[in-house]
Amino acid sequence: MGDLTLAQLGELEILRRLQPFCAEAVGDDAIVQDLPIGKSLVVTTDVLVEGIHFSEQTVSAEDLGWRCAAANLSDLAAMGAMPLGITVAASLPPSTPWSWLEGVYRGLRACLERYGGQIWGGDLSRAPSAQFAITALGAVATDQALYRHRAQADQVIVVTGVHGAARAGLALLLQEKALTDFPHSQARAEQWILAHRRPQPRFDAIATLKRLTPEFGQIAAMDSSDGLANAVLQICDRSGVGAELNRAWLPIPAGLADWVGLDLATQWTLYGGEDFELVFCLPWPLAQALVKALGSPCQIIGKTTLAPEVKLVDSTELDLGSNPQILTLRDSYQHFGHT
Amino acid sequence: MGDLTLAQLGELEILRRLQPFCAEAVGDDAIVQDLPIGKSLVVTTDVLVEGIHFSEQTVSAEDLGWRCAAANLSDLAAMGAMPLGITVAASLPPSTPWSWLEGVYRGLRACLERYGGQIWGGDLSRAPSAQFAITALGAVATDQALYRHRAQADQVIVVTGVHGAARAGLALLLQEKALTDFPHSQARAEQWILAHRRPQPRFDAIATLKRLTPEFGQIAAMDSSDGLANAVLQICDRSGVGAELNRAWLPIPAGLADWVGLDLATQWTLYGGEDFELVFCLPWPLAQALVKALGSPCQIIGKTTLAPEVKLVDSTELDLGSNPQILTLRDSYQHFGHT
Numbered sequence A, B: 001m002g003d004l005t006l007a008q009l010g011e012l013e014i015l016r017r018l019q020p021f022c023a024e025a026v027g028d029d030a031i032v033q034d035l036p037i038g039k040s041l042v043v044t045t046d047v048l049v050e051g052i053h054f055s056e057q058t059v060s061a062e063d064l065g066w067r068c069a070a071a072n073l074s075d076l077a078a079m080g081a082m083p084l085g086i087t088v089a090a091s092l093p094p095s096t097p098w099s100w101l102e103g104v105y106r107g108l109r110a111c112l113e114r115y116g117g118q119i120w121g122g123d124l125s126r127a128p129s130a131q132f133a134i135t136a137l138g139a140v141a142t143d144q145a146l147y148r149h150r151a152q153a154d155q156v157i158v159v160t161g162v163h164g165a166a167r168a169g170l171a172l173l174l175q176e177k178a179l180t181d182f183p184h185s186q187a188r189a190e191q192w193i194l195a196h197r198r199p200q201p202r203f204d205a206i207a208t209l210k211r212l213t214p215e216f217g218q219i220a221a222m223d224s225s226d227g228l229a230n231a232v233l234q235i236c237d238r239s240g241v242g243a244e245l246n247r248a249w250l251p252i253p254a255g256l257a258d259w260v261g262l263d264l265a266t267q268w269t270l271y272g273g274e275d276f277e278l279v280f281c282l283p284w285p286l287a288q289a290l291v292k293a294l295g296s297p298c299q300i301i302g303k304t305t306l307a308p309e310v311k312l313v314d315s316t317e318l319d320l321g322s323n324p325q326i327l328t329l330r331d332s333y334q335h336f337g338h339t
Helices: A011-021 A061-078 A098-115 A165-174 A186-197 A203-212 A228-239 A256-260 A262-271 A284-294 B011-021 B061-078 B098-115 B165-173 B186-197 B203-212 B228-239 B256-260 B262-271 B284-294
Strands: A031-033 A039-049 A082-092 A118-126 A131-141 A156-160 A220-223 A242-246 A278-282 A298-305 A310-313 A325-327 B031-033 B039-049 B082-092 B118-126 B131-141 B156-160 B220-223 B242-246 B278-282 B298-305 B310-313 B325-327
Touching (some): A011 A098, A031 A082, A031 A118, A039 A061, A039 B082, A039 B131, A061 A082, A061 A098, A061 A203, A061 A220, A061 A278, A082 B131, A098 A118, A131 B039, A131 B131, A165 A256, A220 A228, A228 A242, A228 A310, A256 A262, B011 B098, B011 B118, B031 B118, B039 B061, B061 B098, B061 B131, B061 B203, B061 B220, B061 B278, B165 B186, B165 B256, B203 B278, B203 B284, B228 B242, B228 B262, B228 B278, B228 B325, B256 B262, B284 B298
Parallel strands (some): A082 A118, B082 B118
Antiparallel strands (some): A031 B039, A039 A131, A039 B031, A082 A131, A220 A278, A242 A298, B039 B131, B156 B278, B242 B298
């Protein structure tokens, strides 16, 4: 029997086939779950739309499922929370093959098996184009959640991972640049493509930080899903501080500038987005301890300041930068452009 | 200044304008909330897609917001839970006027102000057509959740409200039938249209049942969002029982048969959907007490049986029906048709 479409299967049969991917308790109007004692609930929602956030050209069904889960789990990690479950609102054209939807659920489950959490049901609807709205629920020990507004002046800004690799992987997949000009090995190309297809929420960094400090609950954090610059700007805006980022310390993926030039590499590192890494503002000793404990790539990229601007400075001495480039939220990625 | 589109405003400005509709704590990667002590978490997700679940022809922006919230809150009510908050994943074309999105949020907020809960943030994305994926979170006293699988044979099936009114309202809005043939007052037309536009989750029935019985946590319940027949069939399927519904006791809206004929009125009552009422299976004395306490319209429509079929019988004596019509889940509303 060939691959049937959702229209051929009908809703009842689709739901029956999705049941094995879901927590046992799924099947009522809602799911009932107990929260671990002493924990607060953490809730986040992210939508991935076909043609905007993904296309068949760039991700397989399983990659898409993984990315949908990872994008939401990364938000939980940024709050210092551990995942409990997700709900999946899938809107799909009736012509969608069952094997594709099953692939998405396999990817969702693979990501949850890696990082924790179950599929707690959701909703399935016919729609003109495919999209997945995921809500992830997590738990954090009460008073141990991380917020954006906690940064103070003269803290050190630390980021996990390199930034711009997911953007580079997308460029490779979309063949934005002639691949004949690609100066690196196939392995490096695959590494960047994997950064786009299989982002890894940084629960490891959260676990390490918890181990390193008794004052975990005081840390300012955010994930870099909308770009590194955006994360720094949001933290600064909420905290009423500014920042100086050292251009030489930006976490540009090794070899990226050789391929696209330093200007575009810097652009992708600051604004590329979808790296799903974490940005922290920490006291200097804790920042050093985190970098040491996590190992490369995790690096200090600058410091917070009393002055409210977020500046990109060129000197290795952060205070000596002249004519710094000022970053603003308007420059960072926006779903709805402005005129 | 005229009405700006989302593209003209840009994402930052849209989020700034939506902030007043949201709980104060919104603005991080996720929202952190404490669950009331002794309560379990209840989670449900529902999507409304333009052209499938709503159109500009049938609902205003505010009605749409109300319906989005009510559809999800009705699922919480069916579980015996009270609402805490919702997340809103809005996917919208860039040409969407701001005033329309603001209207949707006004409707969402109006429904939550009426029934409880706050807007706990969400996500905003560009998309080819409009849709809203809402996740509602609620709380229920531990071990007091209502489930579909709890029905036992020889219980009484009770439904709140009339069924088919929302479908009749939709028919009026879509002018499926010539309005010149409408045999009733404008007030009745408006009542049915309101049933479609402003469904009311039946938290009142839940509160009444809680007051009437110490064994609240043993009740089988489901909301009738996908139709009355679907709700009875799902409860029976999960509980391993059947049912006999008395055709004469179906909660057909008064006057509906005069307009569309008894056959179509029966069809809409059983399969119309989106009435967002509740279906319970109860011991006989509790069923009577509920009907008395809630007042009309709340009525007994039949009983559960050991035999697994769900039958529509014609006799007022439930056991005497001959050649009964057998209902199946395949007849009830499906988002993806089957071949």
